[in-house]
Amino acid sequence: MQVLPNQPDNAASFSEEEKGNQLFPVFVKLNKLRTLLIGAGNIGLEKLTAIVNNSHSATITIVAELVSPEVYALIANYPLIKVKQKSFDVDDLNDIDIVFAATNNNILNEEIRKVTHERGLLINVADKPELCDFYLGSIVQKGDLKIAISTNGKSPTIAKRLKQILNEGLPAELDETLQNMSALRQTLNGDFSAKVKKLNKVTQSLINPKKSFAERNIKWLIWAASVLLIGAIGFSLWNTEPEFQTFLINIDPLFYWFLGAGFLFALIDGAIGMSYGVTTASFSLAMGLPPASASMAIHISEVMSNGIAGWMHYRMGNVNWKLFKILILPAIIGAVLGAYILSSLEHYSAYVKPIVAVYTLFLGGIILMKAFNVKRKKADQKIKKIGLLGFVGGFIDAAFGGGWGSIVLSSLIAGGRHPLFSLGTVKISRFFIATLSSLTFFTMLGGKHWEAVVGLIIGSAIASPIAAKVSNKISAKTIMVAVGIIVMIVSLRSVIMFILKLI
Structure with missing residues (x-):
């Protein structure tokens, strides 16, 4: 059962959002959902690329009056994506779980959002943060490791710059480490606390990289x-100074006791x-x-x-x-x-x-x-x-x-x-x-x-x-x-x- 998102269109809700990032980060299994993408121009291509790059097996329906050649070229490798070249109609929301609106028509975008909410569906409207139920963050991926970056819709440019920094800073070998950790995890016995201690010990090398023998010692x-x-x-x-030998011999044994005790x-x-x-x-x-x-x-x-x-x-x-x-x-x-x-x-x-x-x-x-x-x-x-x-x-x-x-x-x-x-x-x-x-x-x-x-x-x-x-x-x-x-x-x-x- 789907629930209509609570997103009132008033100034009070915007002022509440301005107090801080109120977004709850989640990772959605789009390959388990039925996705509708409205629009197939440059904006639609950008949304579609983001979706298929992260969910290769996503079931997607594209509705658009005009479909760019780049969109057709992209979907050629994805048999689960189908295109309806026509104007949007409310019936297009039948058997749909999540909606992406990527048109350059603001009036149409607002109408799509309205009917989508009437169906109890979540929607993302391109370049319109105030109309979105969720945002698409910039993604950094190293194999199975995936990091999403959100600026609460304030600056996609900042998100892209951070993506560049993380892509360059995180080594590609990190995915190999992740796979090894997964294999190790399957072999661990004991309670949850014991497993966490073992995994923490293994992952210590991520923050303390390997050093040479001389550096370590x-x-x-x-x-x-x-x-x-x-x-x-x-x-x-x-052997050469009798006075030194005499000095050591005559030291009160109390010194050696306290030397060891200290x-x-x-x-x-x-x-x-x-x-x-x-x-x-x-x-x-x-x-x-x-x-x-x-x-x-x-x-x-x-x-x-x-x-x-x-x-x-x-x-x-x-x-x-x-x-x-x-x-x-x-x-x-x-x-x-x-x-x-x-x-x-x-x-x-x-x-x-x-x-x-x-x-x-x-x-x-x-x-x-x-x-x-x-x-x-x-x-x-x-x-x-x-x-x-x-x-x-x-x-x-x-x-x-x-x-x-x-x-x-x-x-x-x-x-x-x-x-x-x-x-x-x-x-x-x-x-x-x-x-x-x-x-x-x-x-x-x-x-x-x-x-x-x-x-x-x-x-x-x-x-x-x-x-x-x-x-x-x-x-x-x-x-x-x-x-x-x-x-x-x-x-x-x-x-x-x-x-x-x-x-």
């Missing part, structure tokens, strides 16, 4: 060359985007570092990484400067105050350690909640006390070794702030917080536990370029669960040990 070649160079220099110094924790942070502070703080406490020294090591090692991350977000325009201005000063004050208080309590580290352990135990629980998508209730309105949030976040981050992202970023997003701009603003703020809290720690504590500090700096720096690769190979949920459990166990151990000492 230039980063690793540079790293391999650097490691070989450093290794060669180290081997030479070991590397591992930076990999985890790169894979799941969080937990560097909480994992490092838990490890540092377990290794016997006082809370202040642990926090100093964490913040110094984070200065460079957060500076780079903040700069990248700035370059990409992800920083909300109004939010930054409100956030940064209270955050710095809180961080410096937290670092100062924690450093002042260095002599009471035995009592501060369990407090920090309880805090990291709490953060470990948060990591587990995020791993299993346990969401807290979101606020209905944007958080307004940004300055207070920055102060609290900065203070806790410095006083307990981490938590800036967990507290501030999660609060901003939960409070209705845009996630991307919140992330960029928090990252660039973190650089200043890490820098000034590190300066405060260093002023108060001096070079205490430098082995841990240097180990974390070097380890995290080495891991940074590798972290992205790791994130693509390991399940983020698996890492988060493992990290959450380990952090909670280590933190719980510190709390229990403190309680046992009191008993």
